[in-house]
Every structure is written in structure tokens, then in C-alpha cells.
Amino acid sequence: MAEISDLPNDSAVYKTLLESTRAIPWKIDWPTMSFSYIGPQIEPLLGWRQDSWVSANDWASRIHPEDRERVVNFCIAQSQAGVDHEADYRALTQDNGYVWIRDVVHVVRNDQGEVESLVGFMFDISERKKTEEKLLALQKELEALSFKDGLTGIANRRQFDTSLAREWESARHSQQPLSLLLVDVDLFKQYNDLYGHLQGDTCLTEIAQTLRLALVGPRDLVARYGGEEFVLVLPETDAAGAQRVAERCLRLIEKLALPHAQNPHGQRVTVSIGVGTLTPGPGAEPQDALRAVDQQLYRAKQEGRNRIAALV
């Protein structure tokens, strides 16, 4: 039986071993920037013939254009510095597809310490990349879901809290007015009693989607505040602008015309709206503003519902 120490002279054994791995071995002669070897496994993976890998340029031109500059610059810099390295990139296939590759590179130097050649292995990491991409997409989906109200599909309370904190700071900084609207469905307990809880859910969803239509500014937000209550955040909106949005909400809900036999306002579903506009000064807190707007909502209810009450 051959000893391990016999192997170094046996290049045929090395060649067989190298060409039977899943990883693809290669060697580039550094002074001429040309391939002195690439494993035959490259052809079934990428489609390019083994003898078509002649210069380092053949390698560079078969990298996805979006990855090319980054990878080529990185590999040249590392090689010049004599540092072993690895790079992930999309290699182009002959039939215009691409395969994710991890190229692991070892820099070989001569006795003078000059770079003589690069040797490495290309690994097919497509499956790993696919899993990574799936995980990333799932993570994004989860993140989006964590800011969405499960029933109505609009922003939830958490998103509202985040938005309000951000807009509050922005308004404090710019000294632009910020408006808040609290919208509460009228006599909703009776609605549930009359039509059932499931129908109540549908009603809330329709109202949420309708309120979205009342928004105008790019940063305007409507969120479910809780139960049958919604909140609108209107950055850079003064009292007159907020009043217009509140009136649009009332009109849109009126147009929606959902039946509510026990609502004296036309036997239709209506809402009451509390409105507040302020420019945050030093020491002012979002919770104080919300409390003030809630008082207006209470006033709108007291004064007969299906109306707007605004902080003056």
C-alpha cells in the first residue's frame, strides 16, 4: 500500500482527486494573467467549455455585471497584497443564466516573495444563496406583518407609535404644524348586537380602507388605534388642512353607506372625529396631544355623533 509520503510525486492521483470533487479547481499564472488549469467540472456547471478559459479576462467577463467590478477589484487588490481571500459572485452560464459561486483563492509566491500564481476552488453555493434569499424575504414579510393590523390590513398601533414619535421629532425640529385625528365608529356596540361580531369585523375593515382614501400627504398615516377607533397622523398640516381631511372622512363614510338600523343619522354607519393641530414646543409630549384630541372626540360624541370637534 502506498504511503502518504509517496503521494507528492504522483500527479495523476492528484489530478484524479481534483477532478472528482464537486468544487472546481483552477490555477492562474500571475505574470501572464492566464489560466494554466481549470477542472473539467466547470463545463457541466456553467456550460462554457474547459478550453474556453484562457485569460483572467475570460473569468472577469463571465461574472454578472452587477458583481463584476466589486469582485475583480477586490481579487486583484488581495492578490497584489499576497493575501488569501474568497469572493461570492454570480457566474454567467452559457445559456444566459447565472450560478452563485464562492471562489476561494490561495496566493502562491516564489522564493523572492513575488506573487507567482493563484490557485483556488470554485464552489457552487446556489442552494445556500436561495435559502438565504428566502430567509431574507421571510424576515421582510414578518417585519411588515408586525406593523400591520391583522383584521383591517392598515397600520397597527405599533406602527402608529413609531410614526408619531418620528413625526413629533420632525415637527419639533422644523416647527411645522402636526395634526392628529381620532376617528371612532358611532354606536358600534349596537352594530355588533344587531348584525353580529363577524359583520362588525367586516364593517371595521371597510371603514379602515375608506379612511385611507382621505389621506393626501406622502407621509400621512392611518392606523388602527384600538377596537373601533382609528387615528390619522398628518405631518406638516395646519388646522384648516386637518379640518378638510376630517370632512373628507365624514363624506367618504357617508358615501360608503353601510346600514345601521339603530343609528339616528340616516340608519347608516357614521363616525365621530376629534381633531388637534399643534407645533411641538419644548417639553411637549405626544401623549398630551393625544389626550387633548381624545377630549375633542368625546365632545363630538357628546354633541350628537357623526361630526367633527376640533381643538382651538
Ligand SMILES: Nc1nc2c(ncn2[C@@H]2O[C@H](COP(=O)(O)OP(=O)(O)OP(=O)(O)O)[C@@H](O)[C@H]2O)c(=O)[nH]1
Ligand atoms: N366586531 C368587532 N367589534 C369590536 C372590535 N373591537 C371593538 N369592538 C366593539 O366595539 C364596541 C365599542 O363600543 P363602545 O366603546 O361602547 O362604543 P359605541 O357603542 O361605538 O358607542 P359610541 O362610541 O359612544 O358611539 C364594543 O362593543 C366592542 O366589543 C373588533 O375588532 N371587532
